[in-house]
Amino acid sequence: MNVLHQLVMGFQVAATPGNLLWALIGAFVGTIVGVLPGIGPLGSMAILLSFTLRMDATTAMIFFAGIYYGAMYGGSTTSILLNIPGEAASVVTCIDGYKMAQKGRGGAALTVSAVGSFVAGTLSIVGLMFAASVLADVALKFGPPEFFAMSAIGLLFLVRLSGGSSMKNVIMLLLGLALSTVGTDRLHGSSRFTFGIDELGQGVDFLPVAMGLFGIGEVMLSAVEKESAGEMIRIRMRDLLPRADEWRRSIAPIFRGSIIGFFIGLLPGPSPVISTFVSYMTEKKWSKRPEEFGEGAIEGVAGPESANNAAVGGAYVPLLALGVPFTPAMAVVVGALMLHGVTPGPMMMTERPQLFWGVIASMYIGNVMLLVLNLPLVQAFAMITRIPKHVLLPVIVLMCLVGVYSVSSSYVDLYVLALFGVAGFVLRGLGYQPAPLVLALVIGPMMETSLRESLMINQGAIAPMIVRPIAGTMYLAAACALAIPLILRVVRRGVAAAPAT
Amino acid sequence: MKERIVAAGILAFALAYAAGSLALKVGTLAQPGAGQFPAAIAFALLAVSGVHAWRTFRNDAREEKGHAWARLAPAGIAATLVVYPLLLRSLSFLLSTCIVLFVLFRLLGFKRSLTSLAAAAVTTVLSFVVFAGLLGVVLPSGAAEGSILRLLGISG
Numbered sequence: 001m002n003v004l005h006q007l008v009m010g011f012q013v014a015a016t017p018g019n020l021l022w023a024l025i026g027a028f029v030g031t032i033v034g035v036l037p038g039i040g041p042l043g044s045m046a047i048l049l050s051f052t053l054r055m056d057a058t059t060a061m062i063f064f065a066g067i068y069y070g071a072m073y074g075g076s077t078t079s080i081l082l083n084i085p086g087e088a089a090s091v092v093t094c095i096d097g098y099k100m101a102q103k104g105r106g107g108a109a110l111t112v113s114a115v116g117s118f119v120a121g122t123l124s125i126v127g128l129m130f131a132a133s134v135l136a137d138v139a140l141k142f143g144p145p146e147f148f149a150m151s152a153i154g155l156l157f158l159v160r161l162s163g164g165s166s167m168k169n170v171i172m173l174l175l176g177l178a179l180s181t182v183g184t185d186r187l188h189g190s191s192r193f194t195f196g197i198d199e200l201g202q203g204v205d206f207l208p209v210a211m212g213l214f215g216i217g218e219v220m221l222s223a224v225e226k227e228s229a230g231e232m233i234r235i236r237m238r239d240l241l242p243r244a245d246e247w248r249r250s251i252a253p254i255f256r257g258s259i260i261g262f263f264i265g266l267l268p269g270p271s272p273v274i275s276t277f278v279s280y281m282t283e284k285k286w287s288k289r290p291e292e293f294g295e296g297a298i299e300g301v302a303g304p305e306s307a308n309n310a311a312v313g314g315a316y317v318p319l320l321a322l323g324v325p326f327t328p329a330m331a332v333v334v335g336a337l338m339l340h341g342v343t344p345g346p347m348m349m350t351e352r353p354q355l356f357w358g359v360i361a362s363m364y365i366g367n368v369m370l371l372v373l374n375l376p377l378v379q380a381f382a383m384i385t386r387i388p389k390h391v392l393l394p395v396i397v398l399m400c401l402v403g404v405y406s407v408s409s410s411y412v413d414l415y416v417l418a419l420f421g422v423a424g425f426v427l428r429g430l431g432y433q434p435a436p437l438v439l440a441l442v443i444g445p446m447m448e449t450s451l452r453e454s455l456m457i458n459q460g461a462i463a464p465m466i467v468r469p470i471a472g473t474m475y476l477a478a479a480c481a482l483a484i485p486l487i488l489r490v491v492r493r494g495v496a497a498a499p500a501t
Numbered sequence: 502m503k504e505r506i507v508a509a510g511i512l513a514f515a516l517a518y519a520a521g522s523l524a525l526k527v528g529t530l531a532q533p534g535a536g537q538f539p540a541a542i543a544f545a546l547l548a549v550s551g552v553h554a555w556r557t558f559r560n561d562a563r564e565e566k567g568h569a570w571a572r573l574a575p576a577g578i579a580a581t582l583v584v585y586p587l588l589l590r591s592l593s594f595l596l597s598t599c600i601v602l603f604v605l606f607r608l609l610g611f612k613r614s615l616t617s618l619a620a621a622a623v624t625t626v627l628s629f630v631v632f633a634g635l636l637g638v639v640l641p642s643g644a645a646e647g648s649i650l651r652l653l654g655i656s657g
Contacts (some may be wrong), residue, residue, distance in 0.1 A: 003588060007529055049637060050632070050638055051636060052637060053636065053637070053638070054636060054637055084625075123614060129507035134505075167549065167552070167553050167556075170549050171511060171546070171549055171550055171553060174545055174546040174550075175511070175514075175546070177542045178514075178518050178539070178542050178543070178546060181522075181538060181539045181542065185535035187535075188526075188534070188535045190525070190526070190535045192525060192536075192539065193518075193521055193539075194536055216578070216582065220574075220577060220578050220579070221575075222570050223572075223574035223575055223578060223608075223609060224574060283553065325657075330511065354516075379608070389609060389610075390606065390609040390610045390611045391611070393520040393605070393609050394602055394606050394609060394611075394621075394624075396626065397578065397581075397582075397605055398598065398601075398602060398628055399628075401582070401585060401601075402598075402632050402638070402640075405589070405640070406632060406636070406638035406640075409639060411586045411589070411590060414582075414585060414586040414589070415583070415586060417582065418579065418582035418583050418585075418586075421578070421582055422579045422582075425575055425579075426503075426507060427507065429503075430503060430504055430507055432507075448538040451533075451538065452533045452537070452538065455530055455531065455533055456531065456532065456533070459531045460529060460530030460531030460532075461530075462530075
């Protein structure tokens with residue numbers, strides 16, 4: 001009852017004309033971002049951070065939630081109509097979505113994708129509401145050892161789940177942690193690695209690093225790639241209605257995708273992307289017609305598109321309940337909250353209930369807006385991909401430059417942007433993932449402080465940090481989660497090798 | 502070759518970072534100093550980047566993938582990013598942004614010089630109106646910027 005009461009209060013906050021307008025603008029901008037290959041929700045949120053300077057914290061969060069959800073919606077449009085994923089979480093949708101469009105069922109794929117996204121988004125918000133409440137209550141019992149355990153385990157999972165080479169991911173993670181040590185030491189007040197530059201005293205700001213690695217790095221990579229001009233399949237309004245059998249085949253994948261997406265969203269790393277792959281494999285395994293996958297199976301669109309939207313709700317749980325961002329996009333959200341003087345964490349629910357519940361309520365509203373916005377305007381959104389690269393890329397660079405400068409009017413930040421832009425181009429081209437570096441940079445200070453405080457409390461003894469009930473359970477659960485797949489792999493290999501010997 | 506250069510660069514960074522962290526006060530486990538966490542990170546980074554460099558140098562360099570670094574467009578973008586803060590400091594927002602945008606438009610294949618210049622000028626003014634006029638961002642301003650702000654009814 002208390003949750004419902006709080007939610008009603010949240011709707012009162014979110015339903016003010018100003019907040020509704022920003023939710024709509026966020027959803028619209030997010031859809032465009034999702035449609036355009038390259039920028040992604042993280043880059044756009046980082047670029048638009050300066051837009052939120054004049055807003056209050058609640059409005060800024062509502063705006064960002066709209067962008068994040070909108071990007072997930074928009075990504076499917078180009079995947080289905082052009083076979084070009086607008087962002088990484090829509091890659092899987094290309095497989096069956098574009099095939100459906102080639103067979104004249106593109107409208108049905110778009111509608112199922114939009115409805116699936118809406119259902120999943122709504123279900124994940126319900127999950128977020130309850131999970132965040134419970135987790136925030138637990139988090140109030142956290143001491144430094146628990147915060148250290150959570151951040152260390154989170155980063156460990158990030159390395160495993162970020163894809164690509166694990167060694168390169170570890171290197172990026174350690175580079176991020178190294179960067180997080182630049183600036184004034186929080187406990188002793190001494191300067192570290194500042195080289196006499198006053199502006200580095202406050203540390204390396206994550207925003208120019210993230211915008212450099214993701215935004216400028218992407219621009220430079222796009223500049224050397226050939227422009228893709230896929231054939232766009234046109235959709236008429238009457239084609240948007242799926243047939244009865246298509247609806248029937250989509251219902252279970254939408255619900256399964258919602259559950260998979262929400263739980264994967266709780267994990268560190270690019271959860272919306274991972275959730276789509278897991279959902280696709282699950283649907284293929286459960287399907288009575290697995291041979292249709294890859295040839296235009298509607299389940300291959302309904303499941304993954306639901307999963308990536310549900311993952312967004314899941315990703316908000318650790319941020320709102322614990323104050324820890326587990327995805328790079330959530331790190332930008334933390335940055336926005338900090339700019340407005342709000343520290344995310346377990347106390348946010350009690351200290352800033354209007355912000356917490358206002359954002360949750362705005363997500364419901366945003367999902368309805370996206371459903372209404374996306375289907376009638378689908379062709380218009382798809383046309384945006386026709387903007388040539390030589391027009392789009394300079395504008396993105398300009399937005400990055402002004403966006404970074406506007407936050408703290410720092411020339412040093414502009415050099416950091418340039419440095420990490422080049423690093424992003426070089427490293428991403430060689431398969432180094434930027435997400436572990438960015439998240440380690442954000443989580444690093446909390447990890448260091450909690451480790452040093454834990455050691456001081458326990459007079460240098462490490463065992464008492466591990467055997468505490470909550471921290472111990474976390475380490476045990478993490479060890480099981482990491483060890484079980486390895487054990488299963490060894491067992492399977494043993495079984496496979498047995499008949500041969 | 503690119504993999505080797507990057508692996509060597511990361512190893513060099515790890516060495517320099519380790520040296521820097523040891524110059525800080527490391528302290529004891531019971532009383533950790535400012536350098537303890539950096540030292541732990543540095544040694545982990547040294548170990549991992551050392552193994553990575555060894556593996557990379559052992560592999561055949563001809564099997565490498567990835568983009569060519571010495572291409573005009575990315576090199577030009579990098580150069581404009583480095584030059585922009587210098588221009589911004591001395592020329593104010595409109596002129597420095599217009600120059601950088603013009604170079605970027607030309608680098609990325611935007612039609613003729615005159616069209617690129619016009620596009621750069623229009624984009625610059627629009628961005629100034631949005632950021633400085635509507636969002637209230639304080640950008641380095643001179644006489645031209647002041648005139649635009651006065652036209653918008655905002656005191657510069």
